Amino acid sequence: xxxxxxxxxxxxxxxxxxxxxxxxxxxxxxxxxxxxxxxxxxxxxxxxxxxxxxxxxxxxxxxxxxxxxxxxxxxxxxxxxxxxxxxxxxxxxxxxxxxxxxxxxxxxxxxxxxxx
Numbered sequence: 515x516x517x518x519x520x521x522x523x524x525x526x527x528x529x530x531x532x533x534x535x536x537x538x539x540x541x542x543x544x545x546x547x548x549x550x551x552x553x554x555x556x557x558x559x560x561x562x563x564x565x566x567x568x569x570x571x572x573x574x575x576x577x578x579x580x581x582x583x584x585x586x587x588x589x590x591x592x593x594x595x596x597x598x599x600x601x602x603x604x605x606x607x608x609x610x611x612x613x614x615x616x617x618x619x620x621x622x623x624x625x626x627x628x629x630x
Contacts, residue, residue, distance in 0.1 A: 522605070524575045524576070524578040524579035524582065525575075525576075525579045525583075525605070525608055525609060525612055527571070527572075527575035528571075528572045528573075528575035528576040528579055528612050528616065529572075529612045529615060531568045531569070531571040531572035531575060531616075532568070532569075532572040532612065532615045532616040532618075532619045533615070533619075534561065534564075534568040535565050535568035535569045535572060535616075535619040535620075536615075536618060536619035536622055537558055537561050538558055538559050538560075538561040538562040538565055540618065540619070540622050541555075541558045542555045542556070542558055542559075543626075565623075568619075569616070569619060569620060572616045572619070573616070576609075576612065576613060576616060579609055579612070580609065583602070583605050583606055583609050584606070584609075
């Protein structure tokens, strides 16, 4: 059985890597905003040295997702994922949501001094 060409796996990988990339900086601010507090929040800064790796993984995964989602549709038989326009549209929307999340992960450390 061949792998379906819907782009789900690269999107999940890109979203997960973008979340991990923003954990060191955006995570503590989000937790404090939600009312969580404690000294343990400072431990999230341990992930800061790995931030470039997570961002790189997110960008590579998004490149693979873009190739699978936005390339021309192949000839599909009825019932396959690529034959349903609503599914393709939802994958495109999800792709742009993950891209926005990755952009937040990239830009937030530069905007961080304005929030603290």
